[in-house]
Amino acid sequence: MSDSLLRYQQDIRRFSDELIRIQAPIKILDSIKWPRQVEDDFLAKQSKELPNISNDFYQSIPLSFNADQTQTDLQGLKNAVERGLGKRDKLGKILLANIDQYRIVIDMLHNRGKPMFGKLSQELYGSASHKLHGDRHTVRQLGDRLSHIFSLPAARHMSSRHPKIITAPEAVNVLSERLVKYFHNDEIHVKLSDGIVSDAAVGGDTVKLNTRAMFSESDLNVYEVHEGWVHVGTTLNGRAQPHATWLSVGSPRVTASQEGLAVLMEMLTLSSNPGRARRISDRVSAVDMAEQGADFIEVYRYFRNLNLSSKDSYRVTQRVFRGGMVGGGSFFTKDISYVRGYVENINFIRSAISTGLPELIPMLFLGKLAIEDIPVLYQAYQEGIIARPKYLPPMFEDISGLYAWFGFASGIGNIDLKGVQRHFARQFKNVVPTSAVDLFEDSEFDNNFE
Template sequence: MSLADYQQRVKTLSDQLIELQRPIRILDAIKWPATAQAQFLASNGSKLPDVDQAYYHRIKLDFDPMVLRDRFLMLRREVQRTLGRKDGLGGILTDTIDQYLLVIELLRTRGTVDFGRHSRALYGSARDHLRGDRKSLRQLGEKLCEIFSLPAAEHLSRPYSNHISAPAAVEILQQRLGNYFQPGDIRVILSDGIVSDAAAGGDYIKINQDSEFTEFDLQVLEVHEGWVHVGTTLNGRKQPWASWLSVGSPRVTACQEGLAVLMETLTFSSYPRRALKVSDRVVAVDMAEQGADFVEVYRFFTERGMAAKDAYKITQRVFRGGTVRGGSVFTKDLSYLRGFVENVNFIRSAIQSGVPEILPMLFVGKVTLDDIPTLYQHYLEGTISGPHYIPAMFRDLNGLYVWFGFASGISVINMARVQKHFHSLFKDMPKVAPLYDKVIDTAVV
């Protein structure tokens, strides 16, 4: 077939996929009532939340699972018939359809032991090994928790208290993101219907009207929710043929969340307490997977000094959709750490393999890392458009190349020996020095 005919077929199938997935809203289907937190904290964290299978049955899905399943299967056959079983873009479409078939089963089994099985199939398990390494996600999570829980980490965050109100945060973020996006492409709005402090939609960011923020929080939201989540959605919407790149099934979650955390790091927007959240989520998922119930996971974090509301939030994220007695839980929160490691390794590998020009494709839409070589080939032939919104360090790759080139080069050094040498210099230093007071005094002088 001609290139024009091929592109039109991709467009038709992509639009059908977008239409079929439209009523699927995973987080809306497993959300807990706002009253659950108040009731749990009122019991001093001693009573399991009253969220069971019957509760989830009262949250009606916006689709008939069996009808939608059959329509996805029909589309799957149509993709293979129209594009062929060996076509690269057809393979990505087929894998995406398979993910939505699993999502239907996930939501159909809310509040049961099967929910956890489907969640692991979609998002993985905390006991999974990192690609190309023997360490599990839980092991890496524990190591990072140790690093980000050191006294010095808390000291660094101390001067940055929550003092920016939600309405002020909306105005600040709207102004900053207006400098990154074209006028009218993104909205920042107040919301009273989200559990987290903020959440990204297709062309908007919701800010929880009951939350307060630090300057660091706003920096994180700007790059994490704005540049990555909204940016890749808008880039996907600008695709002339591969319109499915504007929507994300769970198969792209690790790449998306990992890229967002990486951008926090590359722009120096993150901070130790934020990084600790990412690591804590891995530990919470593993405990719940291994059978700890809601109260046990909650108490694990409060006994480590976490505030009661924060401990509830991280625990609730893991248990939503599953069973509060443990074993069957929502493992999506593994995506942040897994995706961060995989994105870093992807970038390092692209540089060492001599193909850094492929890296901007991370922002072309909602993708997995394994999709990118195929998408890049079709970009060269004209079926895939390059990303419109790209952070500066991915637009001019020189600095990124040098940064990750050095990182790859020094990875051969024996860090244990290096650390042993410097530890002898650090051992007599106070564990928490009044760093900021000194800096402020010097600045005033």
């Protein structure tokens, strides 16, 4: 190994470790989460009053880091990277992009409960009105189409087959056994938590399950691959890097790739169900409504009118208004990442296959990365700077099956689906669904999607 390569590897490691140190106290979701009592109060008042969340509420929650000092540290690291690696170094550019993201995050959290919070959220996570990469449809249009599909009577009927009868302690035992077996060379943790609002959350190598929640077998299947294989897996893969250890932590620029990959794993393993898929899709509609100026009650009632339960309607709405303004005008757009990232991951895999570069596909699990980083990271892998992913799901370890699956998908991608649907709709017209509701009566939706 040449002296220059050794110095370069040492610089990458030094800058990576420093970024990890600086960003460690920044906890975005902890800084904007609402107490569970807010939900109880809102539902008890039958949604007639806005949640009692104001700018004063956020000011009463101190940030877990010194904003001024952290900004100074990030600027110092940025200067050091530019001096040490040069502004044109490809891995250096990825490091710099992450540093810049954390600086915007600090500004966003400084503006909790203010209009600027929503603007900075859009800068970090995007907007529901943005178009998908290489496509003419917006994220909202795709979200609407998916929400429609997953709210059809047949989908609701299938979702009812997944009763939540598993207690939180039982769920911890089951999930822990599965993940310990998967992450055979690392110590991982599954534990109960009273400090999370959602039913499940991940922090580093730990999966947390809400003490108050009940779970279905389908939930545990989802958590195994979504929280486990993807979120914990990419953390551990990043930590295992000999030099680019920054891949173990993720700024908002990696959120779509991460969440989209996690949703894709739910689909590839057949772990998800229509109810779960609808919740993910509905989040896009909630973001778009908030971006258009709707207040908390308007978004909540929109979902209640779509026959979503009061609890589910509250939670999809709350996710979008945390950190923002319940009266409208500020919002948290992270929740478009699931649908947007799902499409981007699929298109990346299809494109890698179509262009004869399937070896890029396992790189999705290399660590916390944005899809556009992969060509640079793969080149660094070829040069011995980046190590291959330590943990890969079976279908990514041997991508033969993925190649066949997505090869077929790419090959039939140009078929006129509308014409195919009309053909089969004519054949299906005399079939009465189990729910006795005509599944094909809403043709207006497809026209709107175009």
